[in-house]
Amino acid sequence: DQQVKQNSPSLSVQEGRISILNCDYTNSMFDYFLWYKKYPAEGPTFLISISSIKDKNEDGRFTVFLNKSAKHLSLHIVPSQPGDSAVYFCAASGRRGGATNKLIFGTGTLLAVQP
Amino acid sequence: NAGVMQNPRHLVRRRGQEARLRCSPMKGHSHVYWYRQLPEEGLKFMVYLQKENIIDESGMPKERFSAEFPKEGPSILRIQQVVRGDSAAYFCASSPDPDYGYTFGSGTRLTVV
Numbered sequence: 624d625q626q627v628k629q630n631s632p633s634l635s636v637q638e639g640r641i642s643i644l645n646c647d648y649t650n651s652m653f654d655y656f657l658w659y660k661k662y663p664a665e666g667p668t669f670l671i672s673i674s675s676i677k678d679k680n681e682d683g684r685f686t687v688f689l690n691k692s693a694k695h696l697s698l699h700i701v702p703s704q705p706g707d708s709a710v711y712f713c714a715a716s717g718r719r720g721g722a723t724n725k726l727i728f729g730t731g732t733l734l735a736v737q738p
Numbered sequence: 739n740a741g742v743m744q745n746p747r748h749l750v751r752r753r754g755q756e757a758r759l760r761c762s763p764m765k766g767h768s769h770v771y772w773y774r775q776l777p778e779e780g781l782k783f784m785v786y787l788q789k790e791n792i793i794d795e796s797g798m799p800k801e802r803f804s805a806e807f808p809k810e811g812p813s814i815l816r817i818q819q820v821v822r823g824d825s826a827a828y829f830c831a832s833s834p835d836p837d838y839g840y841t842f843g844s845g846t847r848l849t850v851v
Binding site: 657665666667669672712724725731 | 742769771773778779780781782783786794796797829831833836837839840841842843844845
């Protein structure tokens with residue numbers, strides 16, 4: 624039962640253009656969403672997060688949008704840079720009701736930014 | 739301040755042997771999480787520990803897997819009688835508080851031959 628889905632295994636964009644990575648979830652109890660970036664042979668690195676009480680959070684070149692009615696979130700990177708090439712994981716957690724702080728991850732999207 | 743340290747980085751075990759994976763959390767972090775990433779998959783939660791306590795082990799396989807986080811020393815993920823299906827990258831993360839985001843280590847890549 625895949626509660627967090629990233630349906631695009633890969634994405635290729637030109638340097639300077641916008642990268643849009645998508646994520647869908649099925650569990651309405653999720654109230655906190657995160658994006659992680661992962662290089663080969665390294666652990667995931669936190670990028671940006673959003674609480675379910677918001678619909679947008681921005682940090683520099685990274686913006687996350689949350690559409691609760693559609694159970695969909697997206698990560699926008701603009702402008703994209705070659706150093707952004709990595710696997711991006713969407714993750715969700717449900718902290719209400721005393722749930723522990725465990726994360727449910729999607730399967731990842733490999734972003735390749737072409738110079 | 740060193741990050742989350744995992745060792746070994748790579749571990750090769752024959753079927754039936756035991757694997758011990760170690761995780762030293764960041765200084766000041768008393769909450770440790772273990773995740774497993776199988777080939778072509780996302781990370782899957784295994785277990786959440788605080789010092790000397792297992793808080794949530796809902797992601798741990800029922801047999802052969804155990805985890806501990808003693809009062810002194812690193813957290814240990816132990817896999818007994820390994821099988822080929824245990825081959826994966828095992829990531830540890832730590833946080834200072836359960837409401838904080840956490841920091842991942844670089845992982846241990848276990849290969850069972």
